[in-house]
Amino acid sequence: MTAPTIQVCRTCGGGAPIDVHFCxxxxxxxxxxxxxxxxxxxxxxxxxxxDVGELEQRFRALSRRFHPDYFYNAPLAERRASLERxxxxxxxxxxxxxxxARIEYLLELEGMAAGSAERSGAAxxxxxxxxxxxxxVFALNEELDEVRALREAGAPESAWKGRLQRARQxxxxxxxxxxxxxxxxxxxxxxxxxxxGSDGDRLAVLTALxxxxxxxxxxxxxxxGIERELAT
Amino acid sequence: MSKxxxxxxxxxxxLVAYVKEGEPVVIRDKSGDGLVPSVVSASAEGTIYVGRxxxxxxxxxxxxxxYSVKRFMGKGVGDVHGxxxxxxxxxxxxxxxxxxxxxxxxxxxxxxISAFILRELKHRAEAFFKEQGELxxxxxxxxxTVPAYFNDAQRTATRDAGRIAGLEVLRIINEPxxxxxxxxxxxxxxxxIAVYDFGGGTFDISILRVExxxxxxxxxxxxxxxxxxxIDRLLVERVLADPALASSGFRRTAExxxxxxxxxxxxxxxxxxxxxxxxxxADSAGPKTRATTWERVAQxxxxxxxxxxxxxxxxxxxxxxxxxxxxxxxxxxxxxxxxxxxxxxxxxPAYRKRITRSxxxxxxxxxxxxxxxxxxxxxxxxxxxxxxxxEVVLVGxxxxxxxxxxxxxxxxxxxxxxxxxxDEVVALGAAVQADNLVTGNREMLLLDVTPLSLGIETxxxxxxxxxxxxxxxxxxxxEMFTTAVDSQTxxxxxxxxxxxxxxxxxxxxxxxxxxxxxPMPAGMPRVxxxxxxxxxxxxxxxxxxxxxxxxxxxxxxxxxxxxxEEVERMLVESFEHAEADFAARLLIDARNEAESVxxxxxxxxxxxxxxxxxxxxLAPDEQPRIEQALAGLKALLPAPDREAxxxxxxxxxxxxxxxxxxxxxxxxxxxxxxxxVDQIG
Numbered sequence: 028m029t030a031p032t033i034q035v036c037r038t039c040g041g042g043a044p045i046d047v048h049f050c051x052x053x054x055x056x057x058x059x060x061x062x063x064x065x066x067x068x069x070x071x072x073x074x075x076x077x078d079v080g081e082l083e084q085r086f087r088a089l090s091r092r093f094h095p096d097y098f099y100n101a102p103l104a105e106r107r108a109s110l111e112r113x114x115x116x117x118x119x120x121x122x123x124x125x126x127x128a129r130i131e132y133l134l135e136l137e138g139m140a141a142g143s144a145e146r147s148g149a150a151x152x153x154x155x156x157x158x159x160x161x162x163x164v165f166a167l168n169e170e171l172d173e174v175r176a177l178r179e180a181g182a183p184e185s186a187w188k189g190r191l192q193r194a195r196q197x198x199x200x201x202x203x204x205x206x207x208x209x210x211x212x213x214x215x216x217x218x219x220x221x222x223x224g225s226d227g228d229r230l231a232v233l234t235a236l237x238x239x240x241x242x243x244x245x246x247x248x249x250x251x252g253i254e255r256e257l258a259t
Numbered sequence: 260m261s262k263x264x265x266x267x268x269x270x271x272x273x274l275v276a277y278v279k280e281g282e283p284v285v286i287r288d289k290s291g292d293g294l295v296p297s298v299v300s301a302s303a304e305g306t307i308y309v310g311r312x313x314x315x316x317x318x319x320x321x322x323x324x325x326y327s328v329k330r331f332m333g334k335g336v337g338d339v340h341g342x343x344x345x346x347x348x349x350x351x352x353x354x355x356x357x358x359x360x361x362x363x364x365x366x367x368x369x370x371x372i373s374a375f376i377l378r379e380l381k382h383r384a385e386a387f388f389k390e391q392g393e394l395x396x397x398x399x400x401x402x403x404t405v406p407a408y409f410n411d412a413q414r415t416a417t418r419d420a421g422r423i424a425g426l427e428v429l430r431i432i433n434e435p436x437x438x439x440x441x442x443x444x445x446x447x448x449x450x451x452i453a454v455y456d457f458g459g460g461t462f463d464i465s466i467l468r469v470e471x472x473x474x475x476x477x478x479x480x481x482x483x484x485x486x487x488x489x490i491d492r493l494l495v496e497r498v499l500a501d502p503a504l505a506s507s508g509f510r511r512t513a514e515x516x517x518x519x520x521x522x523x524x525x526x527x528x529x530x531x532x533x534x535x536x537x538x539x540x541a542d543s544a545g546p547k548t549r550a551t552t553w554e555r556v557a558q559x560x561x562x563x564x565x566x567x568x569x570x571x572x573x574x575x576x577x578x579x580x581x582x583x584x585x586x587x588x589x590x591x592x593x594x595x596x597x598x599x600x601x602x603x604x605x606x607x608p609a610y611r612k613r614i615t616r617s618x619x620x621x622x623x624x625x626x627x628x629x630x631x632x633x634x635x636x637x638x639x640x641x642x643x644x645x646x647x648x649x650e651v652v653l654v655g656x657x658x659x660x661x662x663x664x665x666x667x668x669x670x671x672x673x674x675x676x677x678x679x680x681x682d683e684v685v686a687l688g689a690a691v692q693a694d695n696l697v698t699g700n701r702e703m704l705l706l707d708v709t710p711l712s713l714g715i716e717t718x719x720x721x722x723x724x725x726x727x728x729x730x731x732x733x734x735x736x737x738e739m740f741t742t743a744v745d746s747q748t749x750x751x752x753x754x755x756x757x758x759x760x761x762x763x764x765x766x767x768x769x770x771x772x773x774x775x776x777x778p779m780p781a782g783m784p785r786v787x788x789x790x791x792x793x794x795x796x797x798x799x800x801x802x803x804x805x806x807x808x809x810x811x812x813x814x815x816x817x818x819x820x821x822x823x824e825e826v827e828r829m830l831v832e833s834f835e836h837a838e839a840d841f842a843a844r845l846l847i848d849a850r851n852e853a854e855s856v857x858x859x860x861x862x863x864x865x866x867x868x869x870x871x872x873x874x875x876x877l878a879p880d881e882q883p884r885i886e887q888a889l890a891g892l893k894a895l896l897p898a899p900d901r902e903a904x905x906x907x908x909x910x911x912x913x914x915x916x917x918x919x920x921x922x923x924x925x926x927x928x929x930x931x932x933x934x935x936v937d938q939i940g
Contacts, residue, residue: 087473091704095733095794099429099696110733110793117731 034060037104046070048092048112056093058104059111064136065119073136074220075129075213086120127243130209130236133216137229139237157242163197167249170194171256188257195253202246205239212236261399263429263697264384265437265689268373268403268417270329270460270486271656273297274683275380275401276690283441283687283694286387293683295383299375300324301363304846304899309379318521321347321513323363327488328376330460331358331369332420333412333820342484345492347513357821370420370821371829377403377424378833400427402693404685406461407433408481408710410756411768411798415820418797423829429696431795434458435465436707437688438654439474441679443703450649451477453638455667455675456685457630458655460486464634466641466648475706478640478729480633487527487657490623494523497622498538498612507609509540530619531659540610620662627663634670640729651675656682706731709792711766716753720762725790728758732792740786746778750786754800773802775809846901853892853908860889860915863922876921881914888914 033042034057041052046067050057066073069085091097093116098109122128156164171194174187216232218224265283267274272294276285285293292311300313301323308316317324325348331339336352343350349361359366381398388396403426405417414431421428435454442452449470456463463481467474498504498519499511509515522540529536638645653675657663667675679687695703709732714724725736740750750773757765776784785805792798803809821829863869864885873882892907 087471087475090473090706091471091701094704094706096430096696096704097699097701100699110791113794114733114735114791117734118736121730121734 034058037108048089056098056101056105056108056112058108059115065123065132066136068115068119069123071123072220073133074217075126075133076217077123077129079124082120082123086116089116126209126213130213130240134233134237134240137233139233157238157245159238159242160201160245163201164249167194167198167253171252174256191253191257195250198246198249198253202243202250205243205246208239209236209243212239261395261397262384262388262393263400263402263693264380264398265686265691265693266377266380266401266403267434267437267683267686267689268329268376268405268420269297269685270327270458270488271297272459272682273376273380274686275384276683276686277384278690278694283690285683285686286384288383293686295376295379296326297328297376298324298326299328299362299372301365303363305363305365307362307375309375317347317517318514321517322349324348325360325362325372327460328360328369328372330484330488331360332373333410333414333416334358334369347516368821368829370416370826371423371833373417373420374423374829374833377401377420377426381424381426399425400429400693400697402430402432402689402696403428404432404434404437404689406456406458406481406483407435407463407465407476407479407707408461408483409433409796410483410711410766411713411796412766412820413483414795414797418795419821419826419829422826423833425830425833428795429693431797432689432692432705433463433465433476433479433707433796434685435463435479435654436467436474436476436705437686437692438652438679438684439465439467439469440688440691440703440705441684442652442676443469443474451641451643451647452650452652453634453648453671454652454654455630455634455658456481456654457657457663458486459657460484460488462486462630462633464630464637466637466643472702473704473706475731476708476729477643478637479708479710480637480640481710482629482633485626485629486655489626490527490657490660491520491524493622493626494527494538495519498523498540498610501610501612503612504540504610507540509609526614527619527660530614530616531661533616535613535615536619538610538612538614616661623660623662627660627666630663631666631670634667645671648673653677654681654684707794707796708732709734709796711756712758713768713790713792713798714755714765715788716755716762721760722755722757722762722765725788726792730792732796733794734792735790737787737789740773740784740788741782742776742779742784742786743781745781747781747784748776748778749774750776752788752800752802754790754798768798769800771800776804777807777809779806846899846904849901849904849908850896853896853904856908856911856915857889857892857896859919860885860911863915863918864889866922872921872925877918881917885911885914885918 032045034045035041036043036050036053036055037058038055039050039053041050043050043052043057045060045063048057049055064073069082069089071077071082071085090113093109093112095106095109095113098106101109122132170190174191174194177187177190212232212235216229216236219229219232262277264275264277264286267276274285274293274295276283278284287293295310296314298310298313298317300308300316300320302308302316302320303323313324314326317326325346327346330342331350334357335355336350336358337355339350339358350358351361351366352359357368359368360372362372381401384398385396388398401421403417403421405414409417418428418431435456438456439452439454450468452467452469454463454465454467456465461481461483462485463479465479466477468477469475495516518540522538526536526538638648648671651667651671651673653664653667658667658675658677658681664675664677691703692705694700708729709726710728712724712728713726713736714722715738717723723738725738726734740752742750751770752773753762753770754768755762755765756768759765773786773788776786783806786802787805788800788802790798790800866872888907888911892904892911895903895907898904
């Protein structure tokens with residue numbers, strides 16, 4: 028994987044390092060290529076425990092350099108570059124600000140897309156139950172079936188709402204457990220980044236993160252399903 | 260360089276402001292009034308009136324007068340079905356098409372009606388700059404504000420209105436954000452600000468963090484169908500339900516309803532600083548009689564006509580009350596009532612009802628309560644507790660209502676700011692932003708968000724979100740599509756805006772077909788649809804097939820908007836109309852002048868002793884010449900030929916010049932010879 032390290036300035040034709048925003052020769056804003064990533068764009072390490080204060084500060088500083096407001100009278104090419112860079116900056120900021128979105132982005136960047144958790148909606152449909160959740164999912168489904176039967180038989184809300192609440196407790200516990208796992212793995216990843224760890228170690232952590240994220244999405248969908256049952 | 264301005268295009272009132280030596284200032288008319296009522300009216304001759312004059316015509320010609328047009332911006336007929344009946348003007352349009360509003364004998368889209376208001380503001384600003392002695396007085400560029408919660412169709416409609424009015428729209432910015440800019444001129448501000456903007460027709464809440472001069476919106480929420488209008492409607496309904504009204508002989512005409520609306524608005528304004536107010540409705544036999552009187556007066560000598568706006572100093576505008584001396588709002592202003600028989604003379608209200616502030620508050624509480632949930636939602640989206648908000652700023656005329664002030668104070672547990680005039684603060688902020696854009700001033704930067712999620716329709720009628728609400732703009736997002744059957748060469752794409760899961764619950768923004776996909780087995784093509792929201796909050800969509808890198812230029816037909824060609828056509832038409840309107844206005848002026856000369860001439864001819872004067876001082880053919888010129892002018896008066904009328908007026912003027920001198924001399928002599936010498940000079 029050899030990413031390009033040089034880009035060409037559309038204004039003066041000079042070369043510029045890939046991660047700079049303005050041409051070192053003519054100082055004009057550079058067109059945004061398809062290369063690069065959010066971390067590099069913000070000049071931040073590819074870590075999962077980011078200093079959010081630092082992120083905010085960089086976001087504001089770069090906004091002040093790119094924003095279309097400042098290119099109102101500039102030539103079209105620069106206006107377009109400003110729109111592209113501002114959009115990319117905003118997308119980067121939005122993604123890296125949230126810990127979960129940050130993990131998903133890192134996985135995607137490292138070639139292990141987890142499937143977006145933002146995709147809300149449909150409950151898990153036929154998708155394989157992650158092995159770590161088999162026990163909980165089995166118990167929950169049993170409980171849900173009974174609750175539905177009670178409701179269909181015309182039982183009062185008081186008879187099944189409590190059961191539903193109790194049924195979600197193990198799932199909630201599982202979710203809390205997962206949050207902890209994610210934090211541990213994040214710390215491990217960051218340590219590997221600092222120590223320039225081996226590819227094998229990195230892959231092991233990424234794989235574990237990937238698995239936890241899949242489970243996490245599954246848990247969230249289960250909880251959303253319970254919420255829907257409670258709401259109806 | 261032409262001038263740049265900031266425009267607050269409001270539901271009830273609109274304003275224009277500019278930056279003078281670093282300070283934003285509202286541009287006012289000669290009487291110091293900065294508000295232009297967002298009302299447009301067409302006379303029977305086709306003349307278009309905007310602002311105060313148009314508002315006055317609500318009472319005489321409600322069916323030809325349009326107000327609150329902002330509520331119709333970016334809407335389809337189906338959207339306004341339930342609401343259109345409350346308005347005296349005609350709301351039509353094709354099924355699934357953009358709304359059309361009847362204005363006199365013509366039909367216009369909401370952006371065209373809004374363009375009339377924008378053009379009026381443009382004229383006002385240009386007249387002002389001209390008067391300031393500026394050689395470069397033309398106004399061609401503007402920042403226009405919209406409610407933060409406006410969707411893409413509503414924003415686009417606003418931008419179209421600007422273009423139709425002949426303005427280059429530098430930027431569309433959100434009203435609460437603009438207000439924060441006006442408040443935050445002092446750059447030392449750092450912290451979290453909540454802007455509560457409750458206007459005539461819309462409600463917005465925006466939560467911002469201000470740091471290092473960057474005004475970053477964290478979250479926004481609102482209701483584009485909630486405002487002072489709703490409060491007025493509750494009051495009107497209450498009056499209509501009152502048996503006392505029926506027994507007063509009130510007739511439910513469009514004008515009559517406007518009479519009630521005006522009366523309740525006045526009571527509402529009164530209740531902002533009094534414990535009790537009266538809803539007073541003028542003689543209900545009035546509207547029709549009044550209308551005729553009005554027209555006669557309006558077309559009479561210009562001197563009288565010019566007094567009219569003063570009488571109509573209007574009550575239906577939140578905020579005006581504070582700017583004008585109370586007396587000016589009263590029908591019983593001395594000197595005015597006498598001048599205008601039928602308008603106010605012998606004023607004996609047919610309906611009169613006291614209302615206390617607590618009754619008022621009970622009535623409107625549900626409306627005000629509807630603003631609180633969006634506030635809580637915005638806080639939750641920003642990840643903040645009410646106690647983490649450092650300052651609360653009130654914007655919009657409806658925040659003058661004490662109940663609103665109190666409930667907002669309770670929600671955030673702090674006293675809200677209302678130092679700046681809540682009617683003007685948005686226009687001031689827009690002017691600051693306009694100035695920043697053209698001067699390249701980097702002191703402050705606005706970072707706004709998109710209020711609603713954007714997505715596309717996927718299998719099963721579900722909305723798949725591509726850009727989430729409260730994303731900082733500009734922003735991008737993309738989604739991959741593929742084909743469902745072998746050799747499929749086109750994909751339908753349906754763009755939606757909203758938070759709901761199912762397609763019909765969200766706003767349809769556009770539908771388009773991506774064509775030219777090379778024939779491949781089902782599931783093979785990789786079609787990337789890319790959304791770009793620009794700094795105006797307006798969306799553009801591009802699509803490309805990644806395997807073949809075929810970039811498709813896609814024509815997006817807005818579901819409830821105007822195409823570029825339609826906007827262009829309207830711009831051209833507006834110039835034509837503007838000329839027609841201008842011509843109609845000139846014709847009326849010519850008629851007014853002619854009528855004035857006719858009246859004076861007839862008065863002289865009828866004067867006692869005219870026979871004597873004619874014999875003593877006039878040439879033998881002078882009287883027949885005058886009578887001939889008089890008859891000639893009177894015959895021409897009804898025809899719509901301005902030049903002929905002016906010509907004939909000229910002839911009559913010439914014919915009577917000598918007579919006028921004679922009459923003048925005689926009256927001076929008479930006065931000097933009389934007893935009133937001390938009164939001369």
